[in-house]
Amino acid sequence: MARKPLVAGNWKMNLNHLEAIALVQKIAFALPEKYYAKVDVAVLPPFTDIRSVQTLIDADKLSLTYGAQDLSPQDSGAFTGDISGPMLAKLGCSFVTVGHSERRAIHGETDELVNKKVKAALKHGITPILCVGEELEIREAGEHLEHTRNQLIEGLKGLKAEQVQAVVIAYEPVWAIGTGKVATAADAEEVCKSLRGTLSEKYGDEVATAVRVLYGGSVKSGNVSELVAADNIDGALVGGASLDGEEFTKLCALAAGGPLP
Ligand SMILES: O=C[C@H](O)COP(=O)(O)O
Numbered sequence: 001m002a003r004k005p006l007v008a009g010n011w012k013m014n015l016n017h018l019e020a021i022a023l024v025q026k027i028a029f030a031l032p033e034k035y036y037a038k039v040d041v042a043v044l045p046p047f048t049d050i051r052s053v054q055t056l057i058d059a060d061k062l063s064l065t066y067g068a069q070d071l072s073p074q075d076s077g078a079f080t081g082d083i084s085g086p087m088l089a090k091l092g093c094s095f096v097t098v099g100h101s102e103r104r105a106i107h108g109e110t111d112e113l114v115n116k117k118v119k120a121a122l123k124h125g126i127t128p129i130l131c132v133g134e135e136l137e138i139r140e141a142g143e144h145l146e147h148t149r150n151q152l153i154e155g156l157k158g159l160k161a162e163q164v165q166a167v168v169i170a171y172e173p174v175w176a177i178g179t180g181k182v183a184t185a186a187d188a189e190e191v192c193k194s195l196r197g198t199l200s201e202k203y204g205d206e207v208a209t210a211v212r213v214l215y216g217g218s219v220k221s222g223n224v225s226e227l228v229a230a231d232n233i234d235g236a237l238v239g240g241a242s243l244d245g246e247e248f249t250k251l252c253a254l255a256a257g258g259p260l261p
Contacts, residue, residue, distance in 0.1 A: 003212050005228055005235035006168060007252045008042040009051075009242025010069060010097060010176035010216075020049035021056055023239035026245030028062045031252055031261060036063040038256035039235070042095050043242070044069050047083050050091050059094070067095030067126065070103060073116035089172045096121050097237070098128045099155055101174045111154035118155055122163050129168045130155045130216070130239065132195070136175040144173070145194045152195055153202065161203040169195055169236040176217025177240060182227075188215040189191060198230050221250035228255050 014162060024043060031041070042065045045053055053066050060155060072082035088096060098121060099114035114130070121128035132151035134144040157162055171191045176183050183191075192213045200208035215227050216237030227233050235255055244247045253260050 002208070003234045004038070004040055004257045005041060006040040006059050006212050006214060007056055007224075007235050007238060007248075007255045008044055008067070008097075008170075009129065009238050009248055010044045011046065012069070012102070012239060014047060014243055015045065017049045017052040020045045021052050022054055023245050024053055024062070024064065025242070027066060027249055027252075028060065030245060030249040033063060033204065034139070034255045035253055035261070039252055040065065040251050042067055042191070044095065044097060045101070050093065054092050056161075065094040067093040067097075067129075069097050069100065069247035071096050071098070071117055071120055071126075072112065073120045075120075085120045085126060088126055089124040093126050095129055096126045096189065098130050099168070101153070101172060101177060102134050109216045111151060114151075115157050119158070122159070127166060127168055129170050129175075131172050131216070131237070133172040133174050133217070139173065140177065143158060144191060148191055148195060148196050149221040152198055156202075161207050164203045165207045165210050167211060169199075169211060171195060171213060172216035172217050172237060178218070180218050182220075182223050183215070183228050185223075185226045185233075188227055189232055193232070199258045207213060217224075219251065221247055221254055224251050225254045225258075 030036050044067050072084045073082050075086055098117040102233045103109045118128045132148045138147045173183050196208050214232040214235045214237045215233050219236040219238045220241045
């Protein structure tokens with residue numbers, strides 16, 4: 001079964017809602033419609049931008065999709081500062097990243113909390129992009145496969161096979177995020193293949209074959225083709241390069257198999 005690549009731009013804590021509109025317009029103008037048959041493209045802006053992005057995408061009937069960078073495991077209540085799945089669903093979000101390494105490191109998110117967030121996203125019809133990845137020390141100790149396998153198993157705990165089929169996995173080695181140090185395609189493929197193997201072992205071949213596994217960590221137009229050419233890499237979770245409309249458009253076109261627009 002051929003998996004359609006997904007390129008998701010994680011804007012992190014960058015761009016206000018006016019800048020968000022400008023960037024989405026730039027991408028929409030620069031990436032012709034025909035590319036969307038070969039690649040799914042999503043932007044993941046900060047919460048405060050989502051309504052503006054939704055309005056623009058709906059009004060102009062753009063093929064771009066969008067989502068959020070986090071969600072609460074709760075649906076509503078006294079959780080000051082949090083944003084819930086129902087709120088994101090109402091805003092038309094297709095995706096939400098869960099367990100990004102910045103949230104694990106800066107906000108102390110555990111695998112248990114990540115698992116609750118994955119369930120919250122699925123409950124409200126939003127595709128979770130479950131992020132896993134090892135720190136440099138773990139890679140240097142040769143424990144990256146075991147570490148990412150455990151994060152995957154814990155993140156998906158308690159889900160049925162059909163629910164797992166609706167999840168996107170992103171392998172993001174922490175040492176490659178925002179550092180300019182991209183994992184080689186062989187390094188990334190090794191982990192993505194191992195993650196798919198774990199999915200197969202736990203949920204069966206059909207699920208493992210259907211799930212998209214992305215790579216993230218210093219992905220740019222210059223390295224995306226080599227990464228997505230690997231058998232088990234189905235697209236990219238892009239940070240820094242997703243803030244530059246021209247660069248992100250190039251990257252999406254290359255992930256679609258080219259040519260450049
Ligand atoms: O979610 C995206 C990743 O953290 C990658 O960020 P980066 O492309 O800036 O390295």
